Amino acid sequence: MAKQNVRITATVCSMVAVLICGAIFSWFPVLHGWSSLLLTVFLAIVAGVVLWRYVLRQPNPYEDLEQAIHLNEIVPLYQPIVHSDTGELYGVEVLARWATPEGELVSPVSFIPLAEESGLIIPLTRKLMAQVGKELPAILTARRTPFHVSFNFTTAHIQSDTFIEDCRTFIRQFPPGIIRLTAEILEREPFEKVAALKETLALLQAHDVTIALDDFGTGYSNLNYLNALPIDLIKIDKIFINGLAENNNAIRLIDLVIDMAKSLNLKVLVEGVETSFQVDYLRQKSVDYFQGYFFSKPVAVNELALQLGKDATT
Numbered sequence: 441m442a443k444q445n446v447r448i449t450a451t452v453c454s455m456v457a458v459l460i461c462g463a464i465f466s467w468f469p470v471l472h473g474w475s476s477l478l479l480t481v482f483l484a485i486v487a488g489v490v491l492w493r494y495v496l497r498q499p500n501p502y503e504d505l506e507q508a509i510h511l512n513e514i515v516p517l518y519q520p521i522v523h524s525d526t527g528e529l530y531g532v533e534v535l536a537r538w539a540t541p542e543g544e545l546v547s548p549v550s551f552i553p554l555a556e557e558s559g560l561i562i563p564l565t566r567k568l569m570a571q572v573g574k575e576l577p578a579i580l581t582a583r584r585t586p587f588h589v590s591f592n593f594t595t596a597h598i599q600s601d602t603f604i605e606d607c608r609t610f611i612r613q614f615p616p617g618i619i620r621l622t623a624e625i626l627e628r629e630p631f632e633k634v635a636a637l638k639e640t641l642a643l644l645q646a647h648d649v650t651i652a653l654d655d656f657g658t659g660y661s662n663l664n665y666l667n668a669l670p671i672d673l674i675k676i677d678k679i680f681i682n683g684l685a686e687n688n689n690a691i692r693l694i695d696l697v698i699d700m701a702k703s704l705n706l707k708v709l710v711e712g713v714e715t716s717f718q719v720d721y722l723r724q725k726s727v728d729y730f731q732g733y734f735f736s737k738p739v740a741v742n743e744l745a746l747q748l749g750k751d752a753t754t
Contacts, residue, residue, distance in 0.1 A: 678712020
């Protein structure tokens, strides 16, 4: 609707430009010859540019996303992560949504692939980190233990020259000891320069940043990365537990993944937890953390503050 309004406005402006041109000729009859021709050409060019830019040209999704990032329309939601044994809040995963001028929250499925393809994912993530750094400190002042804040980082961002400083800048927005950043490594692309990546992740660990391997089992060479990289935690993708029920193959598969992680002394977080059976079974397997709609959907910062308040009184 907003884009349609812009196009209507642009069309009206172009018509006004033509009317002004006619009015000038009627008010100033001395404008003849070359003066008249130059003024006509100038106003025609202005009207043509406006018409092309806002009316005739097809919308460019990359430009729309770039503008949305610039205007801070990409906003954070927070999905709580809980301790498996107590149900207390361990932290949150920060999830991006596109808040349109019409008030709609657009799913990341609609724009994150576009951001990754276009290279806009790095400025998008930086903006998201900056917004979280403004929102969260005020609601975490009563925390007795560090609150874990997770972001998804693409391989392009992790291997960029600015990644370490981006993480440090985020941490500096909080009083010391209030939060612990978790860097979730996405595997939609194969890693390059594994030795340099290992060095970067080890440096982050030295600054108390937790390294998590996201969507374990769905990306590139998971077992290779577990062996080659300094990983603290794996996030088991919800596809492994979607069909989890008594006496089925899903149980055997999830058992293998959890047992392997435990043998490597890795913490385990299971995503997409939605049923009491899943919770009970995974607790028996000594999974460390849960994330999913059984506990909470992604929420805005004000709702997160209420959950933190309830957590502090239980």
